[in-house]
Amino acid sequence: MSNSLQQLADTLRNTFADKLVSVEEGFGELTAEVNVDQLIEVASTLRDNEDLAFQQLVDLCGVDYSQFGQTEWQTNDASRSGFSRGVDSGTTMGRLQFGDELDSVVSEGRRFAAVYHLISYRHNRRLRLRVFATDDDFPVIPTVTEVWRVADWYEREAFDLFGILFSGHPDLRRILTDYGFVGHPFRKDFPLVGHVEMRYDPEKERVVYEPVSIEPRVLVPRVKREDHRYLSADQADEVQDDA
Amino acid sequence: MPEIKNYTLNFGPQHPAAHGVLRLVLEMDGEVIERADPHVGLLHRGTEKLAETKPYSQSIAYMDRLDYVSMMCNEHGYVMAIEKLLGIEVPERAQYIRVMFDEITRIRNHLLWIGTHALDVGAMTMFLYAFREREDLMDIYEAVSGARVHAAYYRTGGVARDLPDTMPQYLENRWRSKKEADRLNKNRQGSLLDFAEDFTNRFPGYIDEYETLLTDNRIWKQRTVGIGVVSEERAYQLGFTGPMLRGSGVEWDLRKKQPYEVYDRMDFDIPVGTNGDCYDRYPVRIEEMRQSNRIIKQCIDWLRKNPGLVITDNHKVAAPRREEIKADMEGLIHHFKLFSEGYSLPEGEAYAAVEHPKGEFGIYLISDGANKPYRVKIRAPGFAHLSAMNEMAKGHMLADVVAIIGTQDIVFGEIDR
Numbered sequence: 001m002s003n004s005l006q007q008l009a010d011t012l013r014n015t016f017a018d019k020l021v022s023v024e025e026g027f028g029e030l031t032a033e034v035n036v037d038q039l040i041e042v043a044s045t046l047r048d049n050e051d052l053a054f055q056q057l058v059d060l061c062g063v064d065y066s067q068f069g070q071t072e073w074q075t076n077d078a079s080r081s082g083f084s085r086g087v088d089s090g091t092t093m094g095r096l097q098f099g100d101e102l103d104s105v106v107s108e109g110r111r112f113a114a115v116y117h118l119i120s121y122r123h124n125r126r127l128r129l130r131v132f133a134t135d136d137d138f139p140v141i142p143t144v145t146e147v148w149r150v151a152d153w154y155e156r157e158a159f160d161l162f163g164i165l166f167s168g169h170p171d172l173r174r175i176l177t178d179y180g181f182v183g184h185p186f187r188k189d190f191p192l193v194g195h196v197e198m199r200y201d202p203e204k205e206r207v208v209y210e211p212v213s214i215e216p217r218v219l220v221p222r223v224k225r226e227d228h229r230y231l232s233a234d235q236a237d238e239v240q241d242d243a
Numbered sequence: 244m245p246e247i248k249n250y251t252l253n254f255g256p257q258h259p260a261a262h263g264v265l266r267l268v269l270e271m272d273g274e275v276i277e278r279a280d281p282h283v284g285l286l287h288r289g290t291e292k293l294a295e296t297k298p299y300s301q302s303i304a305y306m307d308r309l310d311y312v313s314m315m316c317n318e319h320g321y322v323m324a325i326e327k328l329l330g331i332e333v334p335e336r337a338q339y340i341r342v343m344f345d346e347i348t349r350i351r352n353h354l355l356w357i358g359t360h361a362l363d364v365g366a367m368t369m370f371l372y373a374f375r376e377r378e379d380l381m382d383i384y385e386a387v388s389g390a391r392v393h394a395a396y397y398r399t400g401g402v403a404r405d406l407p408d409t410m411p412q413y414l415e416n417r418w419r420s421k422k423e424a425d426r427l428n429k430n431r432q433g434s435l436l437d438f439a440e441d442f443t444n445r446f447p448g449y450i451d452e453y454e455t456l457l458t459d460n461r462i463w464k465q466r467t468v469g470i471g472v473v474s475e476e477r478a479y480q481l482g483f484t485g486p487m488l489r490g491s492g493v494e495w496d497l498r499k500k501q502p503y504e505v506y507d508r509m510d511f512d513i514p515v516g517t518n519g520d521c522y523d524r525y526p527v528r529i530e531e532m533r534q535s536n537r538i539i540k541q542c543i544d545w546l547r548k549n550p551g552l553v554i555t556d557n558h559k560v561a562a563p564r565r566e567e568i569k570a571d572m573e574g575l576i577h578h579f580k581l582f583s584e585g586y587s588l589p590e591g592e593a594y595a596a597v598e599h600p601k602g603e604f605g606i607y608l609i610s611d612g613a614n615k616p617y618r619v620k621i622r623a624p625g626f627a628h629l630s631a632m633n634e635m636a637k638g639h640m641l642a643d644v645v646a647i648i649g650t651q652d653i654v655f656g657e658i659d660r
Contacts, residue, residue, distance in 0.1 A: 027327055027593045055479040058596075059605060061620040069611045117594055117607065117622070121479070121493065124500055128594065150482030153630035176284035176659060185289060192296055220298050224613045225587045 005030050008125060011051050016042060031128040036141055039131050043147045046118060046127070054118035054127060057144070060154035062162035063113045066104035066136075067188040072221035102189040104136065112139040112164050133164060143169040161186035192216055248272060252641070256285050260363045260645045263655035267632070267644065276644065279636040281629055286659035294619040298585025299325055300399060302619070307393035309621060310657035313352040314384075315344045316599045317657070318397040323503065324595035324606040325399045328588045329560060334552040337401035338504040343542035344387075344396065345597070346535040347439075350446070351380045352600035352652075353528050353535075357453060360525075360649030364466045369456060376449050379442050386410050386435050399586075400561040401554030406546065408434045436543050443540050450532055457525070467521035471635040471647040474519060481634065482627030485602025486531065487651065490516035490524035497598035509538050521650040531600075560586045585614040594622075601625055601652050623657035 008030055009023050019042055021033040034042050046054045104111055109132060116129040133139030143166040144151045155166040156175040163184035166172060174181060183190055193216050201208045254267035261267070264285035270278040290309065294302040306317040319341060326333065333341075358373030381391040386407050388394035396403050410431035413424045430441040457463045473481065478491040488495055496513045498506040514530035516523030554561045558577040567574035590612040596605035602624025609618040628651045635647050 026591050027330075029592075029594060031592070056482060058482070058484075058603060059594075059607060059620065059622040061607060061618075063609065063618050068617060071613055115607070115620075117605070121495055126594070128592075148482070149477075149480040150627050150630060153626060157626075174284075176287040178284070186292055192292060218296065220584060220614070222613050222615050223584055223587065224611070 002028065004125060008127065012127075015045060015049060015052070029126065029128060031130060033130045033132075036131050036134055040142050040144065040147070042129075043116075043144050046129075047147055052120065053122040054120045056119050056121065057116060057148035057150050057154070058119045058126070059115075059117040060144075060151055060158065061115050062158035062164050062186070063115055064111060064162055064186065064188045065106050065113060066111045067102065068106060069224070070105060070222070071224045072218070073223045108136055109134045111136040112162060114141050114158060114164060116144070139164045140167050141165070142167050145169060160184070163187065249277070254644070256282075260648060262359065262648055262653045264659075265629075265648070265653065265655065269636075269641070269644070271641065274640050276636045276639055276641065279633045279644065281632050283629065283655070284659050286655045288660065290660045291619045291621060294616055296615060298614050299588065299616060300581075300585055302616075303397065304393065304395040307395055308656055309623065309660060310352075310599070310601065310604070310625070310654050311392065312355045312654055313348045313600045314392060314394050315341075315348045315396060316352075316597055316604060318395070319345060320595055320597045320599070320604045320606045322397045322399050323597060324593050324608040325588065327593040327595050328591055328608060328610055329399070329586075331400055331555055331557055331560060333401055333504070334555060335505070336405075336546065336549060336551040337553045337555075339542050339545050339549075340402050340406065340553060341397065342504050342506060342509065343439075343539055343546070344402075346538045346542070347380055347383060349535045349600040350532050350539075351377055353532050354380075356528060356600075356649075356652045357457075357525075360646075360652075361457060361463070363645045363649045365462060366456065366460070369453065372449070372452060372456075376446065379438075382410070382431075383435060383439055383442070386438070398554055398561060400557060401552070403554070405553045406435045410435060410438050436547055439539065440543050443536050443543070446536050447533060450529060450536075454529065464522060466642075466646050467525065467650070469518075470521040470639060470643050471650060472518065472520045473631070473635060477634070478519065481631040483602070483631070484624050484627070485599065486524055486527050487602060487624075487628055489514065490527050491519035492517055497596060497603060501596070503595075503597065509541055511535075511538050521646050524650050587612060587614045588616075596622070599624055601654070601657070602628065604657075621657070621660055623660065625651070625653055625658045629653055629658055 005025055005028070009025065012020060012023050012032060019034065019038045021035060023030065023032045046052050112133040114131050114133070116131075118127045118129060131141055133141050141164055143155055145155065152170070153175060155169055156171070156173060158164050159166060159172055160174040160176050161184055177185060183195060185194070193212050193214050195212060196209045197212045197214075198207055198209050200206075249270065249272050252269040252271050254269055255261040256264040256266040266282040266285065268280040268282060269276055290305050294305060303318055303321060306321045307314040309317045354373040354377045358370040361369035384394050385391045388396040388403065410433070412431055413419065413427040415421045415424045431438055473483065473487075473491050475491050475493055478488050478493065483491065492515055494513055494515050497503070499513055511534040514527045514534070516527050558574070562581050563571070563574040563577050568578045588610040590610055592607070592609045594605055594607045596603050603622065604624055605622035607620040607622065608616055611617040632647065632651075636644050639647070
């Protein structure tokens with residue numbers, strides 16, 4: 001970990017103690033995880049504390065972790081199972097069809113997260129903050145619009161695309177999808193082809209919505225390789241032992 | 244006649260001053276704006292979701308279509324995020340080429356901005372002038388990538404190919420006389436770098452022309468001075484970046500403060516405004532064009548002297564050369580794997596930001612170790628800027644809304660994504 005990151009991590013640990021679930025470094029960036037109850041308190045301190053001074057919220061985005069690590073192609077047992085290594089259709093998000101359902105692979109309360117990217121112009125550094133919504137069926141996260149005004153539209157976007165509710169938001173409307181749109185399109189269980197398609201009906205003389213007629217098509221399956229270049233030393237040893 | 248005081252006005256989505264498909268619902272008191280409610284999303288294509296279902300390299304072309312007037316800067320943000328996760332080195336020459344094209348793109352973007360902004364405010368000639376110069380820059384794009392707009396030139400680990408030694412020529416035909424074709428071809432006799440250098444020599448003179456038309460223009464000043472004032476404190480709160488932030492007096496530029504590629508070797512200055520109004524953001528952008536011109540010159544000098552690789556020779560992420568594919572078994576396998584499955588990124592997440600002409604353009608990439616991203620979030624500068632519309636327009640006249648849209652440099656490709 002570089003010097004300035006280490007310094008920031010220490011400052012965070014000293015300031016917040018057990019209010020942060022974790023502080024981790026990866027790829028030269030610092031990520032802190034916060035409990036949803038303490039978000040507002042932590043966010044206000046991050047902005048107002050002189051040593052931190054994260055004046056600006058650069059980005060806020062929703063993430064749906066429900067299919068994290070799921071693949072469509074088995075790569076481990078190639079020689080034993082021959083060439084039909086494709087995972088059954090319908091069970092993975094790329095091949096999701098109209099009306100199909102997907103099971104979440106993560107434990108309860110770890111599905112929806114909001115990720116905040118902060119920047120401090122005074123100290124010239126960045127921080128990533130992650131908050132998980134505790135209820136998967138009804139994800140609620142308090143709004144940070146009082147702390148950073150720009151969060152207004154970002155939270156509307158995360159609500160629109162992921163269905164994360166930001167409690168206390170002044171005007172939580174859909175923003176990117178069409179007026180009257182149903183569903184939250186960036187959730188992993190929302191098919192890429194969508195649910196409805198629209199056309200002009202010359203008899204009714206208006207635009208009509210119908211269930212989609214196109215088939216989802218995936219040209220390249222989602223593949224995970226046990227690539228030795230990316231394994232840590234322990235993992236590499238494990239792979240060696242298996243072989 | 245009954246007295247009507249408050250009413251709601253619908254502006255757009257099809258309106259030439261809306262810069263695309265912006266629908267603005269304005270609550271007015273007479274001619275004064277009380278509340279502005281922008282309705283966006285009419286150009287929403289779900290780029291981020293599409294990227295989740297494609298191998299990494301196939302989404303580069305989508306990035307062009309975000310902010311479709313600064314194509315290569317979008318690509319740059321995306322490939323930088325991938326490179327950060329992969330941890331690969333980009334050859335020095337490729338870094339210089341990227342910096343040069345980022346700055347060419349910045350000039351292109353600012354030329355479109357000044358043309359349309361001035362046109363909205365009532366200065367027709369600016370538009371014609373700005374598009375005259377954009378033509379040369381599009382030719383540079385075309386010479387290097389084959390496309391005038393959606394270049395798809397950047398690659399993970401470098402750029403698609405080296406700069407060409409010749410420029411395409413105009414031909415004599417029924418509509419273009421020999422004399423006319425020769426005039427157009429006059430500065431296209433050498434390599435792309437010669438053509439670009441010729442442009443950088445001419446360009447400062449063109450900027451002077453723009454400034455003669457606008458800087459002290461009474462109408463231009465009446466329409467922009469004191470309009471849409473944003474203080475430094477509010478600029479942070481409203482998520483302003485790039486020229487919008489600098490217009491409010493913050494000396495901040497990612498190219499200087501968090502340098503990427505070879506910007507730390509470049510000699511250039513950051514222009515800063517004082518009042519944070521529409522007029523202040525105009526000289527900021529004008530000066531940025533001059534500074535970009537300086538950077539391009541420095542890149543040209545370096546690129547002339549230093550031939551070399553333009554894409555990494557790590558064939559796990561970048562395809563081998565055609566001869567290697569034909570003659571070498573390993574090259575063939577690399578080629579096959581790259582174009583059938585793509586490359587996998589290590590599990591993790593990264594945020595890479597570039598100083599885009601409009602502000603900070605960031606890509607937040609979450610990888611679960613697969614050959615496709617798990618989540619891509621595009622941080623578009625225009626999205627934050629447009630969300631400040633209500634605060635900037637409140638209390639101004641209807642006609643000032645047009646000036647504010649112009650100064651924000653709105654492009655819907657990136658806002659709606």
